[in-house]
Amino acid sequence: MSREDRGGFGDWQIVKRLGSGGNGEVSLWQNRKTRQKLAIKSLKFPPDHDQQKDGRRWRDEIAFAREIKHENIVQSVNVPEEFKAYLMRQYPPEPLIMEYCEKGDLRKKLQMQEHLNGMPEFDIRNIVKCMRNAIVHMHSKGISHRDIKPENLVIKEVNGCEVYKLTDLGYAREITSTIEASHVGTFEYFAPEVITELSYSNTVDYWSMGVIVFEIICGVRPFLPGSPVTDFISKLKLKDPKTIAITKSHDNRFENHSTLFEQNQISPCFKRFLEVWLRIPLDVNPRNRAIRTDNGPVSGTPSPASLKIFNDLDYLLSATILTVFCMHNFRLFSYNISEGITREGFLTTLSTDTEIPKDDLVIILPPENVHIARFTSSNKPIELYIDDLHDKPMVYCTTDKDTLKDTSQNVGLSAVLLEALGDNNVKNRKHALEVAKHLIFYVQQQGRFATFFMHALLNYAVMVDDWIFKFQGKVDEMSTMFWQLKGAMQFYLLQLDQTKNILVEKNVSAKLEDNSEKLIERFKKINDLFIRTRNRFISVLRRSKTTISELNASFNDHLSTIEKICDISTPCELYNKFRVCSSIADTAKEMFKYFNDFQKNWFFLNSAQIKNIQTSVSEIHVEFEIIETVVDGLIKQQVETQQLLNRMAADFSKSLWEIATSTASATIDGPNIPDLDGILSSKQVNVAEELCELENSCASAMISNGENWSMVEASEEAKSILILNSDLWDRVERSLQK
Known part of the structure; x- marks a missing residue:
């Protein structure tokens, strides 16, 4: 065969x-x-x-x-x-x-309904980086593509990641200082000079790159999409260098824009960077697109590495942009952070942006942050950045004072949408398409932010519960110290009571009793505070577990409901109907009905269950921080009280010591000297020796058990704790009484 x-x-x-x-x-x-x-x-x-x-x-x-x-x-x-x-x-x-690049091309990506108002930031960064690398490499080889457009950026999956590749070199040409003009490529991505001039340079590729970057951000080309080439050229000739888009309204008014459209899926910080950078590739003057980084004169064919367009783009793509979602006002913020930015400076800026007093800000960390468990005074904002987290914010924040600031369902509605809803009317097909596009973005953003909110709430609850769980060790430490202190108090007071008559007889009881009363009063306060703190901690721990259990039980149901209500299939169908239908009025009625139904079904901002859970988590957090402060203070008070008790026990021990040694001396020197053999064989007259022996034994045991003391220090400590040896003091008391 x-x-x-x-x-x-x-x-x-x-x-x-x-x-x-x-x-x-x-x-x-x-x-x-x-x-x-x-x-x-x-x-x-x-x-x-x-x-x-x-x-x-x-x-x-x-x-x-x-x-x-x-x-x-x-x-x-x-x-x-x-x-x-x-x-x-x-x-x-x-x-x-x-x-073979099996995942299609960029045009197919842009045609997906979820990309009608632009693509997500992670995808945009990836596309821009790939396109930048391809153009720089081609130009470094002395070749200009001349037909860069979404159809010529194909996608291949490499190790689970999408890699964009420039293809179709049919119109590519070797670069001299200029290229003889020929109308090759695709009109919508032409640089103006391709149509109007006799020759052009490789900077036509920079213009095409700028048009594509704008399109993947906003979902539409920047300059009069759909308009005839005559309008395109006439308006571009008058374009200001800061203008990065020109639109024609439904009432035929031309408008210049120096910023990206608000309907996009990128972070505010990234948006601001791109608005400045886009002025370079979308400059009508081709020489300004190839301006050098040092602002020096451009001659011949400059190296791509020396051009401002690529240097600024590299800085933009390497920027560490921290995304922060605020639960309090349902908004997304972003910040370009670095090692030099302090915690105090970051919190001050965040407080201003979110309108939450700095002392009331609660920073919530997602589980993806493996660097830190809590944003404390020892941390820097750079530690909040998570390099591989793209589909969710890297940080959430809220206030522990209240819940959502604004529960109005008009949050996020654009002026175009509000005006149309107020009039319940669209002017013409172009206006209808614009309103439908704004509606799609509104529904899409509500779903996106509601999902962020649910993740923030769950992360908040889990984070606080984790703090409480880890703090249990500190509470156990407090409890152990309390029971040790209580035991030492009881022993001290017992010995004080047992030797009261002897101390009174020797005129040393008054001061000891006065100090003991103060100590007892102090301990009563500690006892009361300990019981209340321990009970509150147990209550907080139980309520935290209950809240997380309740949230986990409903979490996936809430996400499913959000996904269902915020499905953009219906508004996208309406958008497509506006493009082809003969009766705009009928489709407009469908659109307004859809919006009214959406508002009725959009439970999220008015959900009592969600608000109750958020309030519960916030209250637990506040109460836990109070408990933290009290426990730290209580441990300090217990340490101070133990030290005071040790000093009082040492004084008590010293008093008994002096009484014991003076009693032995009197027996020897008095006028009636007892029988020496009897004294030597009697334990009563050897109290001082026995005390010394016990003191040394106790000190040696303390050192052998690993205490970091010298023998002298251990002996002093042993004196203060020997009062707890009831057997010893029974013998001392009997000895003194005889």
Whole structure:
């Protein structure tokens, strides 16, 4: 059987046709054994083609594809000679054999309904970085693409990540200082000089890049999309350097914009960066697009690395932008942070932005933050940044004083949407499309922020519960100290009571009794505070567990409800109907009905259950912080009271010591000297010796048990605790009485 057949060659077989363009078509081939896939592009001459010109362009494209090797440019692939010869017979004069990028192109991404108002920030960063790398590499090789557009940015999955690759080098040209003008490429991504000038430079690629960056952020091209080329050129000629978009309203008014549209999915900080950067690639003057970083004169073909457009873009892409969602006012904030930013400065800025007093701010950390468990005075804001967290905020914040600041369902409604809802009317098709687009963004943002809020609430509850759980060790420490102190008090007071008569007789009881009464009063306060604090801690711990259990039980249900209510399929269908329907008024009625139904069903901001849980978590947090303060203070008071008790016990011990030694001395020196043998054999007259022996034994035991004391220090400590030895003091008391 021949290795060749209509559908393939050997193990290689054609799978399907992927698409076709002005001068070629692309087919997908796959190896049945290795499963390798290839995209094979063949030349297709249009009916009115210039065979010589098209042939030269085709040869250039193949040559450029083989020459340029970069991860963000579609690569040509070498195949066995036999297979290559077969393909050349099938696709004369010669096919372009390329790697297959299986995830489509950027245009298909932009056409997804969730991207009608632009793409998420993580995707935008990825696309911009890939596009930047591809352009810089091509220009460094002296080649200008001249036809950069979403259709020519294809996507390949590499190690689970989407990599964007520039393709279709059919219009690429080697760069001299200028290129002879020819209307190649796609009109909507043309730089103005491509149409109006006799020649242009490689900066036309920078313009195309700027248009694409704007489009992936806002979901629409920046300059009069859908308008005729005459309007396009006439308005661009008058464009101010700070203008990055021009629109035409439903009542035919032209408006210049120096900022990105508010309907987008990027963080405010990233948005501000891009608004400044976009002025460079979208400058009508091509020389300003290629301005040097040092603002020096541009001559010849400058190195891409020396250009401001790429240096500023690199800074933007490397910026550590911290995203913060505020539960209190349902808003997203972002900050460019670095090692030099202090905690105090960050909290001051956050307090101003959120309108929450700095002392009332509660910083909530998600479980993805493995650096710190709590944002304390020893931490820096840079520790809040999480490099690989893209679909959720890196930090949440709220206030422990109240719940949501504004429960109105008009939060997030744009002026365009509010005006249309107020009039319950749309002016014309263009106005209807604009209103529908704003409605889609509103519903999308409500769902996105409600999801953030639920995650913030769960993280808040878990974080506080974790603090409480870890604090249990401190409460146990407080309890252990309390019972030790209480035991020492009881022993001290017992010994004081047992030796009261002796102390009174020796005139040393008054001071000891007075100090003891003060000590007892002090301990009563500690006892009362200890019982109340321990009980409150147990209560807080129990309530925290109950709250988390309740939140966990309803969490997924809440997320499902949010996803269901905020599904944008219906408003997207209305948007598409406005584009093609004959009766705009009927579709407008459907849209207003949809919005009214959405408001009725949008339970989130008025959910009693969610508010109750948030209030409960906030109250637990506040009470726990009070308990923390009290426990720390109580431990300090117990330490001070124990030290005071030790001093009093030492005084008591010293008094008894003096009484015991003076009694022994009197027995020897008095006029009636007892029998010496009897005294030596009697334990009563050896009290001082026994005390010394016990003191030394106790001190040695303390040192051997690992206490970090010298023998002298241990002996002094032993004196203060020997009062707890009831057997010893029974013998001392009997000795003194005799």
